[in-house]
Amino acid sequence: MEIAESKVTDWKSHVLRTINQDEGRMNLLENLNPNQMLIVMDWAMKFLPSLHREKQSDFYGQKGFSWHISVCIFKDTNGKLKHETFAHLFNLVKQDWFAVASILENVLVNVRVRMPIITEVFLRSDNAGCYHTGLLWQAIHGISERTDIFIQRYDYSEAQSGKSYCDSKIAHMRRKMRMYVASGGNIQNPVDMRDAILSGKGVVGCRVAVAEINTEKQQIFSHKWKGVQNITNLGFMAEKVIIWKAYGIGNGNSIPMSEVKKMSCDQEETALIITHDFNDIIQTGSVTLPKKRANPVQSEDNVELEQEATRTEDLENLSNSSSSVFNCSEIGCTKQYQFFSKLQNHIEFGRHxxxxxxxxxxxxxxxKWADVCKDVDIRLRNLEKVQESLNEINEHQVDCGWALRKGKKVIRHSKAVKDYLLHLFTIGQTTGKKISPSEAALLIRNSRDEEGRKMFQPEEYLLTSQVASYFSRLALLSRQNQLSRREQDNLNDEDLAAVLSSIEENEVRQNILQTH
Structure with missing residues (x-):
């Protein structure tokens, strides 16, 4: 019994915290000054590469692209809430605190350039490990100084609450990408994602950029914050930092800035690498405040009162009606209902x-005569088709041995292709930015020399599966420490031809099985 009561108490406290945070967020938006801005941050679910004509072999083994959404909410000159959304697209990135700090600093730099009036910012995100960490809190003071925009507060939302702005913009951009693929486009890298989102008129209020995290600039690797998991709200000031365990409860615990700086070293500029800069938007998006949530107990009473009022209205309409049923007013519809409210729902949905x-x-x-005529017509057409097929067989005799498999000539690829693939693999091993087989196959098709001529001819092009098999062989040799210069030189035509011939045989076998 005590366990059940404790669970009910925990549920009530969770509901009250959620209500307090929602009310605080709405009060913040209502009382937002022209020089203030609310930024809601969230990592979107990874986007898998999509092709307009996708084979089953292209679907498996895919690696998704990470993208981060920052919704900036502010008030315009007329006092109306507007938003501008910054989307950062990445190829391969570790979703840690340094990535969030790099994105946040880049967003504030762009806000400072495009909206010089903004001087204060409020942050909001969920409790993911990349956001709820002392490493990020240590870097916030330096970000404020470098961007000249003071981060005044950082609030963390409850689970499944407070990120509706990010979720809505993510849904809009995903829909745009699905439309792009359905219309014949392919999305195989973050640049294609950017082109898909910006296709047509783009998404209202959204700016998109392709970026890379400069991990060489990371300087903070540990901190001495205590009780990080119990902190849900932070207020940053010039001389101190105030922390709370729950939103709007108590005065919080003050930590002098001198002690905060002793907890870890300072983080200098993150220097996020932007490969494709943000686009210009035609118009900013509008933000509509949700209705204020009522007390849970009162809301249950209101639901019961509404249900009781609906039943009373149905009984009144039933008593006033001359008949015991309500017929649909649509001509030809035979639906009948006992209550008037159900009839209204039927008319609104239009399921006649x-x-x-x-x-x-x-x-x-x-x-019956129509069914007989249709049956005679179908039998006549089937008989004509059989007769035509028999005539074709008699006219064109099939040669014996037509189903025997023909031998396929092994194509030897040039040394330039092998050297180019080995060069791409070596770059991925040394820098950590590995090139996918699909990207490598695309590079072989599009690479040009210094004079602008194509480096490879069409007969030298490779499929994605062929590049993947060759990369896997190089990776195996690398793990066994056999990928020395001598091994690289000995990767001759016979090695590559053996791999490619086995792949081609498997593909031919699969095509035969699929056709039968």
């Missing part, structure tokens, strides 16, 4: 059922 009120003997005769 059309049936003949009565069917005469003459109608039955016509329907």
């Amino acid at each position: 059922v059309y049936k003949l009120e009565r069917k005469s003997t003459y109608d039955d005769i016509k329907l």
Whole structure:
């Protein structure tokens, strides 16, 4: 019994915290000054590469692209809430605190350039490990100084609450990308994602950029914050930092800035690498405040009162009606309802059922005659098709041995292709930015020399599966420490030809099985 009561108490406290945070967020938006801005941050679910014509072999083994959404909410000159959304797209990135700090600093730099009036910012995110960490809190003071925009507060939302702004913009951009693929486009890298989101008129209020995290600039690797998991709200000031365990409860615990600096070293500029800069937007998006949430107990009473009022209205309409049922007003619809409210729902949804009120003997005769005529027509057409197929077989005799498999000539690829693939693999091993087989196959098709001529001819192009198999062989040799210069030189035509011939045989075998 005590366990059940404790669970009920925990649920009530969770509901009250959520209500307090929602009310605080709405009060913040209502009382937002022209020089203030609220930034809601969230990592979107990774986007898998999408092709307009995708084979089953292209679907498996895919690696998703990470993208981070920052919704900046502010008030315009007319006092109306507007938003501008900054989307950062990445190829391969570790979703840690330094990535969040790099993105946040880049967003504030762009806000400072595009909206010089903004001087204060409020942050909001969920409790993911990349956000809820003392490493990020240590870097916030330096970000404020470098961007000249003071981060005044950082609030963390409850689970499944407070990120509706990010979720809505993510849904809009995902829909845009699905439309782009359905219309014949392919999304195989973050640049294609950016082109898909910006296709047509783009997404209202959204700016998109392709970026890379400069991990060489990371300087903070540990901190001495205590009780990080119990902190849900932070207020940053010039001389101190105030922390709370729950939003709007108590005065919080003050930590002098001198002690905060002793907890870890300072983080200098993150220097996020932007490969494709943000686009210009035509218009900013509008933000509509949700209705204020009522007390849970009162809301349950209101639901019961509304249900009781609906039942009373139905009974009144039933008593006032001359008949005991309500018929649909749509001509030809045979639906009938006992309550007027259900009839209204039926009319609003428009799910009408059309049936003949009565069917005469003459109608039955016509329907049966129509079925007989259709049956005769189908049998005649089938007979004509059989006759045509027999005539074709007699005219064109099939040669014996037509189903025997023909031998396929092994194509030897040039040394330039092998050297180019080995160069791409070596770059991925040394820098950590590995190139996917699909990107490598695309580079072989599009690479040009210093004079602008194509480096490879069409007969030298490789499939994605061929590049993947060759990369896997190089990775195996690298793990066994056998990928020395001598091994690289000995990767001759016979090695590559053996791999490619086995792949081609498997593909031919799969095509034969699929056709049969």
